Amino acid sequence: MTNSTATLEKPGVSKPNTTRFFYGWVMAPIGMVIAMCTVPGQSVGVAAFNQSLRADLQLSASELAGAYALGTILASLLLPLAGAAIDRFGLRRTILFVAPAFCGACCFISTASGIVSLFVAFLILRLFGQGILTLCSQNTLAMWFDRRLGRVAGITSTFVTLFMAASPLLLRSAIERHGWRTTYQGLGFLVVMILLPLLVIYKNRPEDIGQLPDGVISDIPDGDMQESPVIEGLTLPQAMRQMSYWILIGLNIVWSMVGTSLIFDVQSLGQTMLGADVVSSRWGSIPTDAANTCFFVSVGLMNFVGGFLADKYSLTRLLRIAIFGMLCGLSVLLFGSGVAFFGAYCIYGLAQGLLGAVSRTIWPRFFGRAHLGKIRGGSMMAMVAGSSLGPLVMGFAVDQTGSFQIPLAVFAVLTVIGFCAAWFIRSPRRA
Numbered sequence: 001m002t003n004s005t006a007t008l009e010k011p012g013v014s015k016p017n018t019t020r021f022f023y024g025w026v027m028a029p030i031g032m033v034i035a036m037c038t039v040p041g042q043s044v045g046v047a048a049f050n051q052s053l054r055a056d057l058q059l060s061a062s063e064l065a066g067a068y069a070l071g072t073i074l075a076s077l078l079l080p081l082a083g084a085a086i087d088r089f090g091l092r093r094t095i096l097f098v099a100p101a102f103c104g105a106c107c108f109i110s111t112a113s114g115i116v117s118l119f120v121a122f123l124i125l126r127l128f129g130q131g132i133l134t135l136c137s138q139n140t141l142a143m144w145f146d147r148r149l150g151r152v153a154g155i156t157s158t159f160v161t162l163f164m165a166a167s168p169l170l171l172r173s174a175i176e177r178h179g180w181r182t183t184y185q186g187l188g189f190l191v192v193m194i195l196l197p198l199l200v201i202y203k204n205r206p207e208d209i210g211q212l213p214d215g216v217i218s219d220i221p222d223g224d225m226q227e228s229p230v231i232e233g234l235t236l237p238q239a240m241r242q243m244s245y246w247i248l249i250g251l252n253i254v255w256s257m258v259g260t261s262l263i264f265d266v267q268s269l270g271q272t273m274l275g276a277d278v279v280s281s282r283w284g285s286i287p288t289d290a291a292n293t294c295f296f297v298s299v300g301l302m303n304f305v306g307g308f309l310a311d312k313y314s315l316t317r318l319l320r321i322a323i324f325g326m327l328c329g330l331s332v333l334l335f336g337s338g339v340a341f342f343g344a345y346c347i348y349g350l351a352q353g354l355l356g357a358v359s360r361t362i363w364p365r366f367f368g369r370a371h372l373g374k375i376r377g378g379s380m381m382a383m384v385a386g387s388s389l390g391p392l393v394m395g396f397a398v399d400q401t402g403s404f405q406i407p408l409a410v411f412a413v414l415t416v417i418g419f420c421a422a423w424f425i426r427s428p429r430r431a
Helices: 003-008 024-036 043-047 050-057 061-077 079-089 091-109 115-144 149-178 180-198 222-227 236-240 243-264 266-274 286-312 315-335 340-367 372-400 405-422
Strands: none
Touching: 024 115, 024 149, 024 180, 043 115, 043 149, 043 243, 050 061, 050 115, 050 180, 061 079, 061 115, 061 372, 079 091, 079 115, 079 372, 091 115, 091 180, 115 149, 115 340, 115 372, 149 180, 149 286, 149 340, 236 243, 236 372, 243 266, 243 286, 243 315, 243 340, 243 372, 243 405, 266 286, 266 340, 286 315, 286 340, 315 340, 315 405, 340 372, 372 405
8 A cells, every 4th residue: 555545544634625616715704704793892993982981981082092002002912822822722712712702891891880990891802802803814814815815805804894984883873872881782792693603614724624725726645734835834933033023013013003093083183184163063073984984995995906916016015105105194194184184094094905905915925824823913912002002192192282293293203114114024935
């Protein structure tokens, strides 16, 4: 009996799938739904509750931003451990644990009675929502796609972004009808009812069912499937020795800091740039809602286009273009006025959409899939931490000066530094 024949008879080893149907086309929409379920823990979701939280708990802008920032920072510190757990236990088991935990976080915030309980609620809400569930969603696509990862992630992210664009209006309508506490409870139970049934058909990676990323047919003997090059990659210590790793981490901090600030403080920014004549009792929150809609539509459009670009062109070049677009959007906010407010959100949205498309693709392509949970856990920690710092700076500026010029200028300087650093990024595999 030949060696290849012997390996075919090993128990528990699946033969590479040679059928035309690729299970990744089932996993792609599942990953998309997981991302949609993170809305209650995302900045865009929390922002819809801001006014209700401040009024009910009698908090100032800086107190609310401080609780949000501290909870988010502490949550981000746990994400590398979450990434390690994903690598060890698999995505399916992780989601099985996180979905009920996220539901519990939504129920807990509905019981908040002061700044301390609100801080704890933000901690667990951001950990399980924006943090671990987002990590699971991104890694789901990275496990199933390689050459097609950019376009698949771009398409699914477009639907996710459009859903997030509509979520503030849906959430505010629910808050007006049922109150913010009942709305948060309902969101938690809705997440569980959506995610848990999906786990019945969820598969961790294509190798588990005898397939390979993108649905390619393998000529690797069955017994060698687990040692296939497609599931190799740098370890976390190896990745941390690469300068590109730290540059990408720094860029994650900057773009999440700025983007979260624009979403979180859109109402205050709109009042400053548009003036009291536009943002008044007559118009209410319509202008600021329109700016957020412009932002998310732009992000969704560039997510779609950027996904195809990420499969065709240099990721580092696209990264530099995206950072330059961020700087253009910030410049309009700094020096523009009136309707330029909407233009700034459109420009920055396009830049963030392209940056998101590159970010979703560059980590698995640069560092491989074998230890992607740990490696991406570090990047997610940086992104979540950065998303907490921006609103904190903005909230402090509003309370102290009533102006956003100083924090916007700081963001612009950080973006320039990031643009310069992006020229030094090199693929570790090529190096």
